[in-house]
Amino acid sequence: METKLLTQHYDKPEYQSLKGYQKLGGYEALKKAFSMKPQDIITEVKNAGLRGRGGAGFSTGMKWSFLPNNNEPRYLLCNADEGEPGTFKDRVMMERAPHQLIEGMIISAFAINSKKSYIYIRGEYMAPIKIVEKAIREVYDAGLLGKNILGSGFDHDMDVYRGAGAYIVGEETGLISSLEGKKGQPKLKPPFPAVQGYLKKPTIVNNVETLATVPWIITNGASEYKKYGTEKSPGTKLFSVSGNINKPGVYEVPLGIPFKDFLQNECGGMKPGYELKALIPGGSSCPVLTRDEALKSTMDYECMSQLGSMLGSGGVIIIDDKQCMVDLLNILMNFYHHESCGQCTPCREGTGWMNKITTSLLTKNGKLEDISLLHKIASHMLGTTICALSDAAAMPVMSFVTKFRDEFEYYAKEKRSKVKGDVHYAQAHH
Numbered sequence: 001m002e003t004k005l006l007t008q009h010y011d012k013p014e015y016q017s018l019k020g021y022q023k024l025g026g027y028e029a030l031k032k033a034f035s036m037k038p039q040d041i042i043t044e045v046k047n048a049g050l051r052g053r054g055g056a057g058f059s060t061g062m063k064w065s066f067l068p069n070n071n072e073p074r075y076l077l078c079n080a081d082e083g084e085p086g087t088f089k090d091r092v093m094m095e096r097a098p099h100q101l102i103e104g105m106i107i108s109a110f111a112i113n114s115k116k117s118y119i120y121i122r123g124e125y126m127a128p129i130k131i132v133e134k135a136i137r138e139v140y141d142a143g144l145l146g147k148n149i150l151g152s153g154f155d156h157d158m159d160v161y162r163g164a165g166a167y168i169v170g171e172e173t174g175l176i177s178s179l180e181g182k183k184g185q186p187k188l189k190p191p192f193p194a195v196q197g198y199l200k201k202p203t204i205v206n207n208v209e210t211l212a213t214v215p216w217i218i219t220n221g222a223s224e225y226k227k228y229g230t231e232k233s234p235g236t237k238l239f240s241v242s243g244n245i246n247k248p249g250v251y252e253v254p255l256g257i258p259f260k261d262f263l264q265n266e267c268g269g270m271k272p273g274y275e276l277k278a279l280i281p282g283g284s285s286c287p288v289l290t291r292d293e294a295l296k297s298t299m300d301y302e303c304m305s306q307l308g309s310m311l312g313s314g315g316v317i318i319i320d321d322k323q324c325m326v327d328l329l330n331i332l333m334n335f336y337h338h339e340s341c342g343q344c345t346p347c348r349e350g351t352g353w354m355n356k357i358t359t360s361l362l363t364k365n366g367k368l369e370d371i372s373l374l375h376k377i378a379s380h381m382l383g384t385t386i387c388a389l390s391d392a393a394a395m396p397v398m399s400f401v402t403k404f405r406d407e408f409e410y411y412a413k414e415k416r417s418k419v420k421g422d423v424h425y426a427q428a429h430h
């Protein structure tokens, strides 16, 4: 069921270079885009129904059309921070096909009339940073960036900016603060970046995968794109899959395929001796699904939301019967507590308490009342903060303690894991 619209040539090493990419049809979409009106490119992307692949799944064409109709300079920012636990598809895209992203960015920049773009890459991604920087140099040398690109009259410059390891700069306004040279803290919305973003100018922030999809849409057209996927979730999506499965990795499949088939076909099924227990369908911020929910789900935005979860960034985390849910939740809480930027009280204090309470359960100091307390703290963190990190930390907690309450109660009463038995916390976590 793998459907390789974007990843068709990912196994060819030469695809990384400008020459190799061009040989396989690269930069033809850019030529076509220059023969179109910018507004028609926006309409094509809108008609294709492309939804942002960074997490929220918002319509890309719609976001672009929110830019004010004025002559102010505007910026295009590619979000390559990829900090969501369970997600690693942007790394693969940048390593295997840097020019697909760059071509998508030049077309998108032309569509929104932006003369400057940045690719904000997480600092730990040393290999992708080098590969993308090299690709940008090749593109400048070939006259595909800079002044009057391909005689179109359109000028555009592109740079790479390295993050410094904070998850919160993946949030678009945190990313903008960081790029402005400030502490990478999110800002209140509105104003939305499309109206007032980088340096207070209109700014579009899009994920790597979103931008890398644009050349395919321009080459083949919106109606062709809509032949894949579902009506409301058109096209294909790259999923990063981890867990005790036979073939972990990154797979491009049409949106809407049954998870059950995906697990069996692409992932090669569970490893021998492991049973599926639960699923985090779109990265660690998405509520967990039980085995039954997972097996009846399809991998698209609507189905995941009907099941009370999200497709998010497509970070599929497969949880097997040998994993302890209390332990897993503690790992997540440790992460969110560490990554909360601290501006908002519910998030700063809430993530701290949820980390402390899950740790106290694991260190045999937990009480039964702690389970309801965890749920209560999480419920106070929803919708009350500057950015969605608070919700992202709270939602997994609520789903874990609701759906796997037996494991939490067992830990509180018996002072050991229902699944793993007596585990020494310090040994397991340090």
Ligand SMILES: Cc1cc2nc3c(=O)[nH]c(=O)nc-3n(C[C@H](O)[C@H](O)[C@H](O)COP(=O)(O)O)c2cc1C
Residues within 6 Å of the ligand: 051, 052, 053, 054, 055, 056, 057, 058, 060, 079, 080, 081, 082, 083, 084, 167, 168, 169, 170, 171, 172, 173, 205, 206, 207, 208, 210, 211, 387, 388, 389, 392
């Ligand atoms: C805490 C937090 C972390 C985020 N991290 C990322 C990230 O690493 N990469 C990403 O593309 N979007 C991330 N997002 C979503 C961005 O804010 C933004 O919606 C996205 O980059 C928009 O691009 P898209 O419309 O192409 O999806 C994050 C959001 C939040 C709340």
Ligand code: SF4
Residues within 6 Å of the ligand: 168, 185, 186, 339, 340, 341, 342, 343, 344, 345, 347, 348, 385, 386, 387, 388, 389, 390
């Ligand atoms: S919700 Fe958390 S991460 Fe987001 S701005 Fe507030 S304190 Fe910072």
